[in-house]
Amino acid sequence: MSRPTPLRGVHETLGATLTDFAGWLMPLRYGSESTEHNAVRQAAGLFDLSHMGEIFVTGPQAGEALDYALVGHLSVLEPGRARYTMIVAPSGGVLDDLIVYRLADEEFMVVANASNYPRVAAELTERAKAFDAAVEDRSEQYALVAVQGPHSRAILGKLTDADLDGLKYYAGLPATVAGREALLARTGYTGEDGFELFVAAGDAEPLWAALTEAGEPYGLVPAGLSARDTLRLEAGMPLYGNELSADLTPFDAGLGRVVRFDKPGDFVGRAALEPLKDVPPSRRLVGLVATGRRVPRHGYPVVSADGAVVGEVTSGAPSQSLGRPIAMAYVDDGLSTGLAVDIRGSREPVDVVELPFYRRKK
Amino acid sequence: MSSIPDDLHYTKEHEWISGIDDGLTLTVGITAYAAEALGDVVYVQVPEVGTAVSPGDAVGEVESTKSVSDIFAPVGGEIVEVNQAVVDDPSLVNSDSYGEGWLFRVRLEGDADDLLSAEEYTALTSGES
Known part of the structure; x- marks a missing residue:
């Protein structure tokens, strides 16, 4: 139920x-x-x-605990501000993407995805043990x-x-x-x-x-x-389970900027991620716009002109704003022309575009 | 809930069929119940005129924001007409499922005994919802 x-x-x-x-x-x-x-x-x-899950981290060392537990530098966040960040496994694989709000000097709220927050709460509890900080899942x-x-x-x-x-x-x-x-x-x-x-x-x-x-x-x-x-x-925003997963690092997803190697001290994932920061990933997250009307969907293969599989669609939908089907996909780096998506056995041509597909007018 | 007209026949795959009582050319569409479950239909692929089909053949597809479903031939025969208007404007499947949203016409060969009555289809869909 x-x-x-x-x-x-x-x-x-x-x-x-x-x-x-x-x-x-x-x-x-x-x-x-x-x-x-x-x-x-x-x-x-x-x-x-x-x-969505709301996990509170409080106490004199709440900021330091989050600096160790997450890839971001949360202890320098001003009260009243928020950051997009991630929690990774020691291997560097993304366990969830998060928004962390600093509510007060000693109070942070970590907002995690529905599918992940029990795990995130458990990981935060474990990772905060050495710090003077308390972790409480208040999602309910x-x-x-x-x-x-x-x-x-x-x-x-x-x-x-x-x-x-x-x-x-x-x-x-x-x-x-x-x-x-x-x-x-x-x-x-x-x-x-x-x-x-x-x-x-x-x-x-x-x-x-x-x-x-x-x-x-x-x-x-x-x-x-x-x-x-x-x-x-x-808007080109990633969804955990589609563009992000435990098999991918933040760098794989093109979101390496959220990993703050310049913060002091160790953090979970640092050792695994540090060697990757200057290595271009073999596949890149790109935007696809379909030429036809059929919709590339999650899991469909991206193929090159000679029929080789060169990528995979992570999310796709008909776009109201563009009037054509759009998708995000991981595609072998350097390929940007002559691509198609295999939509249930038929090759439907797509154009590769920069993300996002839509940007609001300021 | 969506309506289920008394004068049509139906399939378990949520298609409606009209013309059973009148003659040999049957009109096929998808039910309002199915259209509602799919959400906004954005793409319809219909079979080509002249195609010979057997009952249960996948002859096209209906695609919505969230999902894609096959269209099946409810009976055997030959496709004699397709609705270009619904190809051009797939939202007709949502707005007028039993009218302007029809998909194709098939000239019946063989029988059409396996179709459901309105009463049977009502029972089927009330069991699902």
């Missing part, structure tokens, strides 16, 4: 198509996923992301609601006195939103401006209702995981 989020009743009332995702019963879409996708690009969308206590899209700033502004204009991208602060205590962060996974609100599970429903009402004049619609996936794909 899939676990419901605190907003299950709301999704059912809205007539959502529910699906199992990483053991959670999540809204896949409420109506048309294309409409939801376009609403986020042009107006705003409301997401339930309560399946939190709901996460996101408002994403160009009108999200205006919608939030009706419900909080918090200084939204002072809240930069990748920053978060405690705020009162619609009368509820929330950790309000300017982060997202859609390629648009937007906010994520971490609230007590019991506050999720009233917050959702308030956001729905405040967003109505702005064209806010509830949006499901299907739209979330096509939005992040257009």
Whole structure:
């Protein structure tokens, strides 16, 4: 049985198509996923992301513990700011990609993917043992609601006195939103401006209702995981299990910049990753745009003009913004022309493009 | 829930067939139930006119944002017409599954005994949902 989020009743009332995702019963879409996708690009969308994990690391050495446990340099993060980072195995393989918020000098919140957070919590607990820091998985206590899209700033502004204009991208602060205590962060996974609100599970429903009402004049619609996936794909953002896995290092994924060798001390994965930092990976994560209308999907082979398999698709979907199917794929380094994707036995030509596929206008 | 018209026949693969009672040329589409399960249809591949098909042959595909499904020939015969409008605008499968969203017409050869009635298809889909 899939676990419901605190907003299950709301999704059912809205007539959502529910699906199992990483053991959670999540809204896949409420109506048309294309409409939801376009609403986020042009107006705003409301997401339930309560399946994500929230792990708190607290104490005098919380920052140092995270510097050792993760590839990033978290102890230098200013309170109120956030970082995209990763946790790797000693071998350098990616165990999860994370956003870490520094809430106070001695308090960090690590946000992990639904499929991984029990493992991340266990690893953090183990890795923090030598430090004066405590690790606590509070995922059960939190709901996460996101408002994403160009009108999200205006919608939030009706419900909080918090200084939204002072809240930069990748920053978060405690705020009162619609009368509820929330950790309000300017982060997202859609390629648009937007906010994520971490609230007590019991506050999720009233917050959702308030956001729905405040967003109505702005064209806010509830949006499901299907739209979330096509939005992040257009924005070129990796998804754990697709572009990231324990078999790949951050360098393999083209995300070596998150590994901070310049921080002091050892960290889990340093010895394995250090020799790799100047070695170009044999395959590179690229964007593909299909010439035809069939969609390259996860696991499909990328083939060269002579029919050799030179790569594999990690994610693919029809793109609303481009009007053509798009995909991300690992492709042998240096190949960029004459490629095709083997779509169920037929070779469909693709163009190789730089990521992201979509970048919002500032 | 999506409607299941009384005057059509159905398959377990969620296709509808009309014309059984009138003559030999049958029209085939996918049901509203299937269209709803697929989500927004973005690509439809239909068979070529003149193709000879046997019951159960994969003759095309319907692709949505999230998934792709084969289209099967519900009966044996020859493909005599395909719906170019649905190829050009696959969203017709979602917006008018039993009308403008039809996929192809087949001239029946042999029998069509294995098709489901509306009542049987209703029972099938209520068991799945």
